[in-house]
Amino acid sequence: MEKFDVIVIGAGPAGCFAATELKRKGYSVCILEREERGHRKVCGDGLSMAGMEVLRMMDFPVERIPAKGAFRIQHYYYYAENRLIQKEVEKPAYCLARNFTDGLFQEYAQQDFHIPIRYGCGVKDIFRREGGYEVNGVYGRKVLAAVGANARIRLDGQDFLCVDRSKPVGISCIIKGKPAEEGFFFFDYDAAYDGTYAWIFTLGRNLYNVGLWRKAEYGRLKNQLAEFMEKRCPEWTGAYEVVRPSKGAFMGIGSPVKSREDGIFLVGDAANTSNETDGEGISRAIISAREIVETYF
Ligand SMILES: Cc1cc2nc3c(=O)[nH]c(=O)nc-3n(C[C@H](O)[C@H](O)[C@H](O)COP(=O)(O)OP(=O)(O)OC[C@H]3O[C@@H](n4cnc5c(N)ncnc54)[C@H](O)[C@@H]3O)c2cc1C
Known part of the structure; x- marks a missing residue:
């Protein structure tokens, strides 16, 4: 059986950067990813100023983001007491389709750190083995589950990770509208959303990511998104056609979790971060x- 110090499950942001940090420390590591390369997950596709700061802090070559065609955000907009407020974006922030963002992180792990990523390798079971674990026929002394908020995995046949259906849910779609004069993040705070917001982000010159997230009562989410689009899109995107219909996903928000077992650690949305x-x-x-x-390696 192939052996690694650590098996990372999931090639999203948490999995890719956990793997590169482990490699920096000298561990052998491989990543098992359920989806095929280029899979597009449900997201708002936004890389905020704070997000870019974190990438710089991790020594990620951030110039790869605009080089991949990311749309630079110039302004944040929101309404306060029916007045439109415009805020300058002082440092670079971008919108980039998640398959490209995750693709950049995956290439970083593969090409810059020589970390193998096995695509189409969904993990259903982890088995305890002498001094470590077996995952899809690979042995690891430790396991890092970076599987996001929407995964189910068993440990020795018992439920270990399950989707918590009380978590907040986000929904987004991609539309094609009028050409935008600048990149922007528009946030719409509405009393009906109980403290969350809907958004329109420029994803390209005439492409927009539109979405909404809620902490509760998400049975109405699709209708609320449709109402939001009817109210706000004429002003922000003009007449539009839907390029990717709305899809929802649970969000990694809840009580923080780090480890449920000596050698298995949870990171990212799987740990409610x-x-x-x-x-x-x-x-x-x-x-x-x-x-x-x-902390643990
Ligand atoms: C509608 C919506 C909009 C959002 N918008 C933004 C935004 O604009 N900006 C922002 O910063 N955040 C946004 N988020 C949150 C962001 O998407 C997540 O916080 C982020 O992706 C978490 O990264 P992660 O690596 O922990 O998990 P993920 O990105 O979910 O990665 C988990 C990976 O594990 C894989 N996986 C899952 N199960 C298995 C398994 N059993 N075996 C193998 N692989 C598996 C998945 O395929 C996936 O690639 C949004 C979330 C939603 C739902």
């Missing part, structure tokens, strides 16, 4: 990966 106030998750997932590796 997303920001419960603004929903931002990519940067939080990366920070959590670094913290777990620094």
Whole structure:
């Protein structure tokens, strides 16, 4: 059986950066990813100023983001007492489709750190073995589960990770509208959302990511998104066609979890690291990966 010091499950931001941090420390590591390369997950596709700071802190070559075609965000907009407020974006922030963002992180792990990623390798079971674990026919002394908020995995046949259906849910779609004069993040705070918000982000010159997240009562999410689009899209995107219909996903928000077993650690959304106030998750997932590796390896 092939052997590694650590098996990382999931090639999202948490998994890729956990793997690169482990490699920096001299561990042998491989990543098992359920989806095929280039899979597009449900997201808002936003890389905020804070997110870019975190990537710089991790020594990630951030110039690869605009080089991949990311749309630079110039302004944040929101309404306060029916007045439109415009805020300058002082440091670079971007919108980039998640398959490209995750693709950049995966290439970073593969090409810069020589970490193997096995695609199409969904993990259903982890088995305890002498001094470690067996995962999909690979042996690891330790396991890092960076599987996001929507995964189910068993340990020795018993439920180990399950989707917590009480978590907040986000929904987003991609639309094609009028050409945008600048890149922007528009946030719509509405009393009906109970403290969360809907958004329109420029994903390209005439492409927009539109979405909404809620902490409760998400049975109405699709209808609320449709109402939001009817109200706000004419102003921000003009007439539009839907390029990718709305899809929902649970968000990694809840009580923090780090480890449920001596040698299996949870990172990123699997450990509920997303920001419960603004929903931002990519940067939080990366920070959590670094913290777990620094603390336990
Ligand atoms: C609608 C919506 C909009 C969002 N918008 C933003 C935004 O604009 N900006 C932002 O920063 N954050 C946003 N987030 C949050 C962000 O998407 C997550 O916080 C972030 O992706 C978490 O990274 P992660 O690596 O922990 O998990 P993920 O990115 O979910 O990665 C987990 C990986 O594990 C793989 N996997 C899952 N199960 C298995 C298994 N059993 N075996 C093998 N592999 C498996 C998955 O395929 C996936 O690639 C949004 C979330 C939602 C739902």
